[in-house]
Amino acid sequence: MKKLDQEWINQLPLKNVQSLSPVSGGDINDSYQVKTPDHVYFMKVQPGRGKQFFDHEVEGIHLLSQAANVPTVVSSGEINGDGFLILDWIDVGSGNQYDLGKMVANVHKVHNDQFGLDHNFDAGKIPKNNHWQDTWQKFYVEQRIDPLVKIAAKKGRWNDSRDQHYQVMRQQIIDYYTKHPVTPSLLHGDLWSGNAIFTSKHEPMLIDPDVYFGDREYDLGVTTVFGGFDRDFYRGYNDTYPIEPGFENRVGWYRFYYALVHVVLFGETFGPLLDGILSSFN
Structure with missing residues (x-):
């Protein structure tokens, strides 16, 4: 974690910063609790990544706010080449997973006429090509899973066995969505339990x-x-925006991507998870 000196702190768009304390906030950002005389904030910093790193997150929060409860963005910017994002501090508690499922379903009811986004995200550890596409199979295969497989291969975390199963899965995706087109929904994009509080x-x-x-x-x-998501979550989701039949036969296509992301970022600790998912594609 980069040490933020007083000269850096003085450039924040906050008056009278009393304290700045490191807190847990994932493996990607340096995270801090920032206190002023009348408020508490949560701040994320990306050393050397510039303002653009958090532009994508700010837009994401804005888009999700159409249908979901999201953090309040206070400010974002750049200090000495370091990107920062300041949000209102959130006191975490407990709640009803049924309500969470309903909220995610309402996010997915925000539709678009194409797949993708109005900008790429190139500042992260895994660049995302979000170029607009008319079909899901073209977007998901050519702009998500194929590029990720190439990254895994470059890191030495891909092999012939994985590729054999992958090619079967890849063709399944193309064949299915050619016959069963879907409507583009707004996605959270990283919906593990730590991002749903x-x-x-x-x-x-x-x-x-x-x-x-x-x-x-x-x-x-x-x-x-x-x-981290229980039956009530899926019941709340399904009562709000019913899942199409046969989801259990398709879920591996998306479990694969997320497992491979973890193999790429963290290594073969997640290899058994990935191989277990791929083994069903013969």
Whole structure:
């Protein structure tokens, strides 16, 4: 974690900063609690990444706010080449997963006429090509899973066995969506349980988005990889925006992507998870 000196802190768009304390905030950002005499903030910093790193998150929060409870953006910008994002501090509590499921379903009801987003996200560890596409299979195969496989291969985390199963899965995706086109939905894009929280007022909230418009089953597939979502979540979702029949046969297409992301970022610790998912594609 980069040490932020007083000269850096003085450039923040906050008056009378009394304290700045490191807090847990994931593996990607340096995270801090910032206190002033009359307010508490949550700040994320990306050393050396510039303002553009958080522009995508700010847009994502704005888009999700159409249908979800999200953090309040106070400011974002750049200090000495470091990107920063300041949000209102959130006191975390507990809540009803049924309500969370309803909220995610309402996000997915925000539709678009194409798949993708109005900008790419190139500042992260895994660049995202969000170029607009008319079909989900073209977007997901050519702009998500194929590029990720290439990155894994370059890192030495791909092999012939994985590729054999992957080619079967890849063709399944193309064949299915050619015959079963879907409507582009607004996606959170990184919907693991750590990014779906409850406030101290028991309200569900979505944080840390990586938004684009895609098949809503992608978000649902991600929720199944590491758990944390119970039956009430899926019941709330299904009561609000029913899942299409046969989802259990498609969920592996999206579990695969999220598992491979973890293999690319963190290594073969997640290899058994990836191989277990791929083994069903013969």
